[in-house]
Amino acid sequence: MAAQVLVLGGGVGGTMCANVIAKRSGGRAHVTVVDATGIHVFQPGFLYVAVGQERPSALQRSEASLLRHDVRLVVDRARKVDPAAKRVILASGRTLPYDELVIATGSRTVMDEVPGARSAHDFYTMAGAVQLFKALEAFDGGMIVIGVAGIPYKCPPAPVEFAFLLDDYLRARGIRNKTEVKLLSPLNRAFTIEATSKLVQPILAERGIELTSFFNVESVDPMAKTVTSLEGETVSYDLLVLVPPHRGQKVIEDSGLGDERGWITVDKNTLKHEKFPDIWAIGDATSIPISKSGSVAHYEASVVADEIVAAIRGEAAPTHVYDGKVMCFLETGQGQATTIRFDYTHPPVSPRPARIWHWGKAVFNKTYWHTVPQGRLP
Amino acid sequence: MFAMQIDKTIDARGMACPGPLMNLIGAIRQGQVGQVFEVLSSDEGSKTDIPAWVAKAKHELVEVVQDHGYTHFVVRKAR
Numbered sequence: 001m002a003a004q005v006l007v008l009g010g011g012v013g014g015t016m017c018a019n020v021i022a023k024r025s026g027g028r029a030h031v032t033v034v035d036a037t038g039i040h041v042f043q044p045g046f047l048y049v050a051v052g053q054e055r056p057s058a059l060q061r062s063e064a065s066l067l068r069h070d071v072r073l074v075v076d077r078a079r080k081v082d083p084a085a086k087r088v089i090l091a092s093g094r095t096l097p098y099d100e101l102v103i104a105t106g107s108r109t110v111m112d113e114v115p116g117a118r119s120a121h122d123f124y125t126m127a128g129a130v131q132l133f134k135a136l137e138a139f140d141g142g143m144i145v146i147g148v149a150g151i152p153y154k155c156p157p158a159p160v161e162f163a164f165l166l167d168d169y170l171r172a173r174g175i176r177n178k179t180e181v182k183l184l185s186p187l188n189r190a191f192t193i194e195a196t197s198k199l200v201q202p203i204l205a206e207r208g209i210e211l212t213s214f215f216n217v218e219s220v221d222p223m224a225k226t227v228t229s230l231e232g233e234t235v236s237y238d239l240l241v242l243v244p245p246h247r248g249q250k251v252i253e254d255s256g257l258g259d260e261r262g263w264i265t266v267d268k269n270t271l272k273h274e275k276f277p278d279i280w281a282i283g284d285a286t287s288i289p290i291s292k293s294g295s296v297a298h299y300e301a302s303v304v305a306d307e308i309v310a311a312i313r314g315e316a317a318p319t320h321v322y323d324g325k326v327m328c329f330l331e332t333g334q335g336q337a338t339t340i341r342f343d344y345t346h347p348p349v350s351p352r353p354a355r356i357w358h359w360g361k362a363v364f365n366k367t368y369w370h371t372v373p374q375g376r377l378p
Numbered sequence: 379m380f381a382m383q384i385d386k387t388i389d390a391r392g393m394a395c396p397g398p399l400m401n402l403i404g405a406i407r408q409g410q411v412g413q414v415f416e417v418l419s420s421d422e423g424s425k426t427d428i429p430a431w432v433a434k435a436k437h438e439l440v441e442v443v444q445d446h447g448y449t450h451f452v453v454r455k456a457r
Contacts, residue, residue, distance in 0.1 A: 232457075
C-alpha cells in the first residue's frame, strides 16, 4: 500500500518537497498538500512592490498549477497535529491521516507585539507592501526611518536592500535632497553577517543612508512620531518602515511541536522533529539557527524529500544531510547587487557588488515559477 | 562557579554570530529588572558584541569567564 505523505503549507519548501517526493517515490506515496489559501505567493517580490518596481499580480499563482498532477491539494487550514494518532485536524473539521508529515507552514508577522508599531509601514505582507508604496507616492520629503522590531525575521538582508532601493526611488523622483534616510540596526553593524556588512556599510555611507547600530525597536509613539529602542534611544520620523516581529504558526503552538515562539524544534541536519521521527519541518517554520529565507527552504526540501523517499522504500537514510547551505542576493541599488553564500562550517562570502548579480536576481525571480517549485534547481 | 543566583541560562554554544547576542537581547526584553542572565557562547564575535551591547543598553556586565572552547557572560538587567 502506498504511504500517505502529508505536507502542511504550499510555499517554496512545501511545494517543492511534495513534487519531489511524488516524482521520486515511483508511485509508492500518496502526497497531499494542505494550504490555507491555495495561492502560492513569491514573497521575495514584496520588496519590489514596496518601491513600485513590481505588480502584486506577478507574485501570485494558483498552488494547483505548480503541483504535479499526482499531488493532491486540500485548501484548508491545519488546526492541530496529533502525533500520537498520526493525523492532522483541519479548520473545516476534516481529519487527514499521515505516515510521514512535512511541516512547511512558514512564519507569521505579529506587529502588535510592539506597542504602537501597528501604525508603522512594512513590506512583509502583500497588503503592507502595497500600502507602503502608496505612502511613498504621497511622500514629498522629510525623515524616513527603517527599523527592526524583532529577530529572527525573514530574509535578513531585506531592510538593507529596502534602504538602497528606497534611495534609488527617492532620487528618481527628485526628492532625495529633501529626504533623510535612517537605518536602525539591532546589531552593531548593518545586518547579521559581518563580512557582508563590511561590504555594504561604505555604500550606505556613500548614498547618505545613516546607520544607527544597536537599535532594537521597543515601542512606537504614532502621535509624537517617534520610535524608541530597548537600548533607550528615541528617534523621530515622518515615515516609519518596520520589519515586524515574527513567530511560528498557531497550529505549531497548539500542537506542542515547537518552542515558546512556535518555531518547530528539529535536528539542524536531518530536519527531523526532536520527539517525533515521522515529522519533518522545513523553511521559516523551524527553530534551527539559520536564515529564514526561500533559499534555505529550497535546499532543505530536497534533503527531506530524499529522507522520506528512503523511508518509504525501506532503504537506509541518505548520507547527505542539510549542511546549513544558504545562497541569497542582496540588492545594493543603482542596478547592482551582491550575493551571500555560506553553510554551517563555511563563513559567508560576498563578491563586490556588480550589475551581473542584480540581473542574476531578476532572472531568478522571473524564472522561479518554472524551476524551484518543480525541484528543477538542485 | 558563580556565587550569584542565575535567573536564566542561555546555552548558545555552537550558534553562529549574532545568535548568542540576539538570544540575550530576547531574554532581557522578556525579563525583569534585577534578573541575572548567563550566556554560554563559543562564537568569537560574542567576545566583542555582547560587552558592546550591554554597555550601549546600560545593563551590567557582571562577569566574563573563559572556559574550554567557550565563554561565560553574566549580565544583570539594570533598567
